[in-house]
Amino acid sequence: MKKFDFVIVGGGCAGLSLAYELEINYRLKNKTLAIIESRKEYKRDKTWSFWKVFDHNFDDCVIKSWNNFSINTSENSHKLTNKKFPYQSVDSGKFYNKIKSKLSANSNISFYKNLKEINSENSIIFNSVFEKEIDKSKLWQHFQGIEIETPEKIFDEEIINLMDFNCDQRKEVHFFYTLPFSKNKALVETTWLSDLEDQSLMDYDRQLENYIKNNLGIKNYKINFTEKGAIPLFYPSLKNKNGKVINIGSAGGMTRLSTGYTFLNIQEHSKYIVKNIDKIDEIKKFNLGKKYKFLDKVFLKVLRKHPDKMPKIFFNMFKTSSNTIIKFLSNKSNIIEDINIISKMPKFIFFKALFN
Numbered sequence: 223m224k225k226f227d228f229v230i231v232g233g234g235c236a237g238l239s240l241a242y243e244l245e246i247n248y249r250l251k252n253k254t255l256a257i258i259e260s261r262k263e264y265k266r267d268k269t270w271s272f273w274k275v276f277d278h279n280f281d282d283c284v285i286k287s288w289n290n291f292s293i294n295t296s297e298n299s300h301k302l303t304n305k306k307f308p309y310q311s312v313d314s315g316k317f318y319n320k321i322k323s324k325l326s327a328n329s330n331i332s333f334y335k336n337l338k339e340i341n342s343e344n345s346i347i348f349n350s351v352f353e354k355e356i357d358k359s360k361l362w363q364h365f366q367g368i369e370i371e372t373p374e375k376i377f378d379e380e381i382i383n384l385m386d387f388n389c390d391q392r393k394e395v396h397f398f399y400t401l402p403f404s405k406n407k408a409l410v411e412t413t414w415l416s417d418l419e420d421q422s423l424m425d426y427d428r429q430l431e432n433y434i435k436n437n438l439g440i441k442n443y444k445i446n447f448t449e450k451g452a453i454p455l456f457y458p459s460l461k462n463k464n465g466k467v468i469n470i471g472s473a474g475g476m477t478r479l480s481t482g483y484t485f486l487n488i489q490e491h492s493k494y495i496v497k498n499i500d501k502i503d504e505i506k507k508f509n510l511g512k513k514y515k516f517l518d519k520v521f522l523k524v525l526r527k528h529p530d531k532m533p534k535i536f537f538n539m540f541k542t543s544s545n546t547i548i549k550f551l552s553n554k555s556n557i558i559e560d561i562n563i564i565s566k567m568p569k570f571i572f573f574k575a576l577f578n
């Protein structure tokens with residue numbers, strides 16, 4: 223069986239981002255890489271959105287960027303503008319095509335369906351696959367989004383609606399998310415923060431239909447694309463067989479637990495790995511920062527205990543400067559900005575969660 227210097231298990235967002243970063247930094251000129259990916263074909267399956275707080279390799283895969291965003295509850299609406307850090311949406315189909323086409327030019331890179339097809343005994347292994355089913359009783363962000371197209375020009379394409387809590391909460395945390403790609407095309411998503419055991423929350427089609435009709439006032443539209451997902455808002459434990467494995471992507475703890483944002487963290491992790499590839503065994507494990515781990519833990523404790531209070535808590539969190547909230551949610555805030563955000567939280571229930 224063929225031996226490889228590097229093996230990437232899972233050729234999704236993290237696996238391909240890392241392979242691309244290795245390739246563009248000429249790290250695969252004299253080294254071999256096997257990518258183990260089980261999917262039959264690559265096609266658009268996700269829309270990755272985030273605030274661009276630093277440069278990444280995929281500007282040419284961006285569907286659209288925005289400088290304005292809003293959040294609303296049934297009572298209030300708040301709009302923020304930021305010119306420094308645009309909110310971007312990456313088309314996963316374009317992302318896969320770009321990377322596959324770049325990698326195909328290097329004969330040192332091979333794709334396999336199963337790890338058993340190669341000899342990985344002495345390889346450096348990067349893993350982005352969860353080995354077993356993840357606990358459904360814990361907290362998840364689960365959602366379904368549809369890209370709709372309307373005959374008339376009805377969307378304001380300059381502003382996204384990040385969270386619209388003006389909807390049925392069903393004793394959990396529920397909001398809609400709308401990204402207008404143009405005046406007649408938008409991604410509309412229904413998002414829940416809850417466990418995955420309650421199937422009754424998963425009538426996503428009906429939720430989207432009602433929201434589009436009753437909240438957005440759109441009667442006539444066609445659906446171009448559907449995406450569905452569930453992101454664990456906890457770090458599932460992984461038992462790697464040997465110490466040589468470096469976990470990446472969601473499996474590598476790259477998800478910000480209070481938001482589900484992962485894409486840009488994956489890009490930062492890939493850059494970190496490639497920069498340190500020659501001493502990968504010795505370097506400190508990359509993480510999103512202890513402070514965010516701690517703050518998110520307290521925040522999610524409150525969320526589980528008081529789902530009814532969350533629309534107001536999220537809303538108040540955004541009542542700060544756009545720079546502060548964007549940097550906080552993108553793990554780039556300083557201590558002053560952290561204090562500013564923390565000061566927006568209801569003191570009593572957060573203190574209780576902290577000492578519980």
Ligand SMILES: Cc1cc2nc3c(=O)[nH]c(=O)nc-3n(C[C@H](O)[C@H](O)[C@H](O)COP(=O)(O)OP(=O)(O)OC[C@H]3O[C@@H](n4cnc5c(N)ncnc54)[C@H](O)[C@@H]3O)c2cc1C
Nearest residue numbers: 232233234235236259260270271450451471472483484485
């Ligand atoms: C629908 C959806 C929308 C999202 N939107 C956003 C967003 O807007 N912003 C954001 O920051 N984050 C978003 N996320 C979260 C996160 O960015 C994505 O989940 C991202 O794809 C995580 O990258 P990954 O490489 O860890 O996992 P994946 O991209 O899922 O890659 C894992 C790969 O492993 C393969 N695989 C699985 N099992 C095996 C096996 N046994 N052997 C070989 N291969 C295997 C899979 O086919 C897959 O290609 C979204 C997630 C989903 C599901």
